[in-house]
Amino acid sequence: MTSDTMRAERKTRWLWLAAFATVLIGLALRLPEIGSRSLWIDELYSHWFASRSYAELWRDVPQYETHPPVYYTLLKAWSGLFGDGEAGLRSLSLAASLATIAAIAVSGRVIGRSPRFEAAGLVAALFVAVNAANIRDAQNVRPYALQTLLLTLAILAALALIERLARADDKAPRGDWLGPALLMGLTAGAALLFHNTSFFVAFGLWAGLAATLPLIPSGRRLMAFGVMAGAGVLALLVWAPYAPIFFAQSKGFMGLAFWLTPKPRDLWSAWELVIGGNWLALCLTAALLLVGMFRMAQAAPRQATIAGVTLTLPLYALLAVSFSVKPIYIQRLFDWMVPLALLVVAYGVVSLPGRIWIKTALAALVIGLSVERTIEDFQKPIDDWKMIAQVIADNAKPGDVVIAAPAEGSVAVDYYARRHANFPPIVYVPGPYPQRGLDRTYMSNLGAPRIAPEDRAIVEAALARHRRVWLVQVSISLYDPKSIIRSAIAEKRRFVRYDGNSLAKVELFD
Numbered sequence: 331m332t333s334d335t336m337r338a339e340r341k342t343r344w345l346w347l348a349a350f351a352t353v354l355i356g357l358a359l360r361l362p363e364i365g366s367r368s369l370w371i372d373e374l375y376s377h378w379f380a381s382r383s384y385a386e387l388w389r390d391v392p393q394y395e396t397h398p399p400v401y402y403t404l405l406k407a408w409s410g411l412f413g414d415g416e417a418g419l420r421s422l423s424l425a426a427s428l429a430t431i432a433a434i435a436v437s438g439r440v441i442g443r444s445p446r447f448e449a450a451g452l453v454a455a456l457f458v459a460v461n462a463a464n465i466r467d468a469q470n471v472r473p474y475a476l477q478t479l480l481l482t483l484a485i486l487a488a489l490a491l492i493e494r495l496a497r498a499d500d501k502a503p504r505g506d507w508l509g510p511a512l513l514m515g516l517t518a519g520a521a522l523l524f525h526n527t528s529f530f531v532a533f534g535l536w537a538g539l540a541a542t543l544p545l546i547p548s549g550r551r552l553m554a555f556g557v558m559a560g561a562g563v564l565a566l567l568v569w570a571p572y573a574p575i576f577f578a579q580s581k582g583f584m585g586l587a588f589w590l591t592p593k594p595r596d597l598w599s600a601w602e603l604v605i606g607g608n609w610l611a612l613c614l615t616a617a618l619l620l621v622g623m624f625r626m627a628q629a630a631p632r633q634a635t636i637a638g639v640t641l642t643l644p645l646y647a648l649l650a651v652s653f654s655v656k657p658i659y660i661q662r663l664f665d666w667m668v669p670l671a672l673l674v675v676a677y678g679v680v681s682l683p684g685r686i687w688i689k690t691a692l693a694a695l696v697i698g699l700s701v702e703r704t705i706e707d708f709q710k711p712i713d714d715w716k717m718i719a720q721v722i723a724d725n726a727k728p729g730d731v732v733i734a735a736p737a738e739g740s741v742a743v744d745y746y747a748r749r750h751a752n753f754p755p756i757v758y759v760p761g762p763y764p765q766r767g768l769d770r771t772y773m774s775n776l777g778a779p780r781i782a783p784e785d786r787a788i789v790e791a792a793l794a795r796h797r798r799v800w801l802v803q804v805s806i807s808l809y810d811p812k813s814i815i816r817s818a819i820a821e822k823r824r825f826v827r828y829d830g831n832s833l834a835k836v837e838l839f840d
Contacts (some may be wrong), residue, residue, distance in 0.1 A: 348452050349435035356431045356459035359704065360424055360468040365417030368716035371742055371804060371834065373471035377419055378741045378763070380405040392575045394764050394776035396583045400523040400572070401473035420468075423475035427468030430479045431455050433486060434669050441489040442630060446681055454669070454676035457696055461672065462703035463603040463665045473524045474665050480521035481531050481666040485640060487514035488535055491561075492632045495554040496546045507557055515561040519568025526576065527663050530644035536562055538639030542632040587771045589808050590657035600645050600664040604671045605696055606703040614695065619671060622678025629681070637674055641667060713834030719746030721829050721836060722800050723753050730754040731796035733789060733819070736809040737763040738778050739802055742834065754800065757792045759785045759815055773808050781810040789818040799823055799839045806835070 369377065379391060379402040387399045387406070405422060412418035435455035438448030458464050467475040491510035518535065521528040539558045546554050569576075598612065604619075605611040619641075626634040645664060652659035679692050722732060732754050734743050740762040747753040760768065764777025771780045793799065799819055803810065810816075816837070823839035830836050 345436065345439065345448065345452070349432055349455065352435050352452065352455040352459050353428050353431050355456065356428055356464075356468075357424075359460060360427060360465055363708070364420050364424065364469050365415065367416065367469070367711060368714045369416055369419070369471065369745065370712040370715070371738065373419070374715065374741050374745050375738075376402065376405060376471040377409075377414060377745060380409055380419075381414070382406075388575075392579055394582070394766055396526075396579055396586075396775050397473070398523055398526065398572060398575070398579075401476065401525075404476075405471070419471040423470055423472070424468045426475040426479040427464055430464065430475070430482050430669055431458050433479070433482055434458055434673060437486050437489075437673065441486055441493070441633065444629075446629065446677070449680045450673060450677040453680055453693060454673040456693075457672040457676060457700065458669050460697050460700045460704065461604075461668055462606070462700060462707050463662070463668050465704055466707055467662075467665050474662060477521055477524045477528060478666045478669065480517045480524065481528065482669045484514050484518040484521065484532075485535060485636075485670050487511075487517065488539055488636055488640075489633045491557070492539065492542050492546075492636060493630070495550060495557060496542075496632060511557050511561045512564070515564030516568060518561075519565035522565065522569040523572055525663075526579070527648065527658075528666075530648045531640070531666060532562075532565060533647065534640045534642075534644035535636070537643055538636035541639055542635050545632045545635065582776050584656065585772070586776070587773060588657055589773050589805075590652070590660065592653045592657050592659065596649060596652065596659050596661075599661045600667060601671075603661065603665060603668050604675065606699040607706075608699075611699045611703070614699065615671075615675070618675040618678045618692070618696070620678075621682065622674035622676070624678075625681040626674065626677050637670060641671060641674070713831060715742050715834060716746050718802060718830055718834060718836045719743065719750060719753070722747075722802075723750035725838070726752055726754050726800075727798060729796055730798045730800060731792050732756045732800045732802060733759060733792055733815065734802040734804075735759040735785075735815045736778060736781055736804065737761060737765040738774075738804045738809070739763075742804055743802055757788065759788050773805075778809070780808075781812075781814050783814060785814060786818045789815055793819070793822055797840065801837045801839065803835055803837075805833055 379387065379395065379399070382391060382402075384403065384406070387402055391399055391402070405419065408422045409418055412421050432455070435452055437454075438444070438451035441447060464475075464478070467478060487510040491507055491514060494507040494510060518528075518532050522532065536558065543551055543555060601615055602612055604615045623634055623638055626637065645667070648663070649659055675696065679689050679696075682689055682692070732743065734740060734756055735758070737758065737760060740756075740758045743756060747756065759781065760779065765779050766777055768779045770782055772778060773780065801816060801819055803815070806813070819839050826838040826840050828835065828837050
């Protein structure tokens with residue numbers, strides 16, 4: 331064995347050890363509270379859908395839910411193996427998040443095979459391991475961690491593909507572009523099945539590939555175009571079985587009075603996900619992204635083109651739709667950007683000229699700001715349904731009743747109420763989720779209508795049979811802005827106590 335071969339093998343071992351270490355760091359930061367913190371309303375929706383039968387998931391649920399049923403189907407199978415407790419449900423996202431860290435850590439070997447790319451991949455993996463948005467998704471029973479993993483693999487495959495398509499080296503294996511092309515098509519197509527906004531990302535990714543065609547030697551452009559198009563066709567074929575459901579859901583979604591309002595902050599809030607949400611973090615993100623893009627454009631212009639287009643075009647295309655057609659922008663829809671953006675940031679850090687301590691200080695600053703944001707996120711839970719159920723169970727008396735409004739209340743309350751044998755009977759207003767086909771305004775999906783004046787009759791019937799009332803409400807400003815339900819109770823009962831926050835609250839009336 332030659333000394334060069336021994337050095338290469340030793341370097342490979344160190345790469346895998348470093349990648350494993352970053353995954354362990356990521357795991358350590360993602361485990362706290364994963365099984366103890368309450369599920370919030372969207373996670374409880376995921377559990378509710380995953381508890382339906384497979385037939386109902388694909389036949390009935392798409393008629394009122396706006397997300398693809400693929401994630402719920404996978405979650406149903408996963409929870410059958412690992413349980414439907416908080417940790418069991420969240421472990422699917424945890425596994426996807428850790429796989430994303432691992433993919434970024436070894437990405438340098440795949441996309442560039444240069445020492446700078448390998449170093450950038452390891453540094454970026456460390457950045458992702460401590461990133462607040464990625465940690466949040468790892469502890470969330472939602473499809474975003476899986477979407478991020480699939481899109482990260484698709485993007486890394488595109489970065490590897492473009493160099494192989496452009497390579498005119500006769501020593502290169504023939505057809506070495508096939509693996510990345512297949513991976514890109516399969517993972518991008520799968521991402522389309524996990525969240526409908528993946529279309530914007532796929533559009534940006536293939537636009538970035540198309541923009542590299544002038545940078546490919548003229549003799550290989552036609553072949554390169556054919557491979558890119560073929561990968562796109564493969565992605566569409568993977569997605570095609572879901573197409574009829576997608577078009578039906580899109581039509582239904584356009585009829586919703588969706589709860590979002592476009593704001594000027596939307597124009598930059600996605601970039602806050604990269605390091606943090608304050609202006610120092612945002613300015614540092616912008617500076618390091620620009621440095622990284624500049625240095626990458628010098629060393630690998632085709633890959634820089636793909637990265638730049640993919641980071642900007644999907645975001646601002648979706649924002650254009652949100653501001654001009656229908657509000658659909660939510661910051662968390664762009665969590666998928668984080669691994670790619672941090673790879674560019676890391677490339678900027680490792681490629682800076684100068685002493686190593688300067689690069690180390692910059693990396694430490696990125697890590698410090700990311701950890702600060704993570705700590706802030708842990709200190710700001712969205713809503714605490716476990717606490718609400720515990721408060722009711724601990725203080726309930728015989729003859730009490732729980733009135734939960736709106737229909738979302740059944741999704742939120744049932745999961746934790748079943749853990750308490752003495753939980754009072756529950757009355758849902760206007761009824762248990764989903765309430766479909768009512769002549770009312772629908773908000774987040776076609777199973778969740780607003781409260782209407784006629785719902786007072788349900789409340790009055792409950793008051794006639796029970797003395798003490800626990801009123802549980804979800805997103806009051808959206809579903810009951812005129813406080814119809816609370817007013818009906820307050821007219822005949824005296825307010826006693828309050829627990830919760832603006833999104834999830836419980837009040838006792840006697």
